[in-house]
Amino acid sequence: MSDSSSDSARARPTEVDYEAAGLFARIRTSRADRLALLDWLSARGFTVEQMAVAHAKHPLHEFAADRELLFGNPVTVEQLAELAEMPIDVLRKVLQAAGFAAGAAPLTDGAVGLMREFSMARQLFSDEEALHFTRVMGSSLARIAEAANALFLLDLEGPLWANAPSELALAKASLEATSSLTNVANAIGSLFRMHMYDATMRSRKARQVASDPDLVPLAIGFVDLVGFTPLTVSASARELLALLVEFEGHAYDLVTDHGGRVVKRIGDEVMFTTIDPASACQIALRLFDELGERAEITPRAGIAYGDVLAHGGDYYGPVVNLASRIADIAGPWEILVTDDLAAILPESLPSEPAGRRQLKGFEAPVALRALLRDGSLDGTAG
Numbered sequence: 001m002s003d004s005s006s007d008s009a010r011a012r013p014t015e016v017d018y019e020a021a022g023l024f025a026r027i028r029t030s031r032a033d034r035l036a037l038l039d040w041l042s043a044r045g046f047t048v049e050q051m052a053v054a055h056a057k058h059p060l061h062e063f064a065a066d067r068e069l070l071f072g073n074p075v076t077v078e079q080l081a082e083l084a085e086m087p088i089d090v091l092r093k094v095l096q097a098a099g100f101a102a103g104a105a106p107l108t109d110g111a112v113g114l115m116r117e118f119s120m121a122r123q124l125f126s127d128e129e130a131l132h133f134t135r136v137m138g139s140s141l142a143r144i145a146e147a148a149n150a151l152f153l154l155d156l157e158g159p160l161w162a163n164a165p166s167e168l169a170l171a172k173a174s175l176e177a178t179s180s181l182t183n184v185a186n187a188i189g190s191l192f193r194m195h196m197y198d199a200t201m202r203s204r205k206a207r208q209v210a211s212d213p214d215l216v217p218l219a220i221g222f223v224d225l226v227g228f229t230p231l232t233v234s235a236s237a238r239e240l241l242a243l244l245v246e247f248e249g250h251a252y253d254l255v256t257d258h259g260g261r262v263v264k265r266i267g268d269e270v271m272f273t274t275i276d277p278a279s280a281c282q283i284a285l286r287l288f289d290e291l292g293e294r295a296e297i298t299p300r301a302g303i304a305y306g307d308v309l310a311h312g313g314d315y316y317g318p319v320v321n322l323a324s325r326i327a328d329i330a331g332p333w334e335i336l337v338t339d340d341l342a343a344i345l346p347e348s349l350p351s352e353p354a355g356r357r358q359l360k361g362f363e364a365p366v367a368l369r370a371l372l373r374d375g376s377l378d379g380t381a382g
Helices: 002-011 015-020 031-043 048-057 060-069 077-084 088-098 109-124 127-162 167-179 181-209 228-234 237-257 277-291 318-329 339-343
Strands: 216-226 261-266 269-274 298-311 314-316 335-338 351-357 366-371
Touching (some): 031 060, 060 167, 077 088, 077 109, 088 109, 088 127, 167 181, 181 216, 216 228, 216 237, 228 237, 261 314, 298 318, 335 339
Antiparallel strands (some): 216 269, 261 269, 335 366
């Protein structure tokens, strides 16, 4: 009985134990506030030694949430390689492709299954393609993680800090928000299947008229905001963010409604694709209308159509370069398209000659036309 009591006593550290471990050093709140946090962490099973290590590296109120993110027990890269039965040089390449610097990956034994799945992928695909896919997946998930973190900081922790919270209140809020990420992970799995099906259907439809099995005919569009760079000098960061979020939101919604796909946003520029050239033009016209006549920024766009190389979720080739160059030379509120593209547009999308332009990277001048913004926007999405 005495042994049990002794174990129970050791399992419950005292204020003296916390003091000896330096857990009251460098605190920004009261001692009582820190003690409440330490007792809460202890009740959740964290040892004084673990708290001390965490306290030396990060704000202690984030400790429980941090541990929630890392499922499994911490391991070294050598231990993970042995557990996953993977050559350590291959493991290091996988981690680098996933977006983690050497020695910086937060590794646990929970990653064993992931590494074994990569080993299985190597049996189906070349190492080069498997690593490229890992880079795409890693960069995409890194952006999702950054967005989730920003969401927490802006909508949860920010308002909480405004009310002078205790460390314990912050710790509980952080843990609650992090725990909800389990739902996000499940949602990502479901969304991936939906997007995989959609991508497969779009690829099949586009390749029905493909002349080369390695190429796919698509309309490529670029829309950017003229005047955004000067605005960065006079506007606040929040004002710029609000403008970009509005622009991106309009672009994503319109592209989706017309059966297209936003490939990426590069600063104040959006690149998108559609199977049907008319849909690409309708997207640009509607986006211009939704942005309205703003004094501070004005949109411009360039659209081209033809065979492109699809790889890693992006698109390459002369048609992509052409659309980008056209957008670069378009004037404010102007949507430029190639003469060839304009020739296959319906009458509901009229255009006027915009001359022959010498574009960087193209030997011969390119004949262009400008879409008329007062043309009909009716049409069928492709």
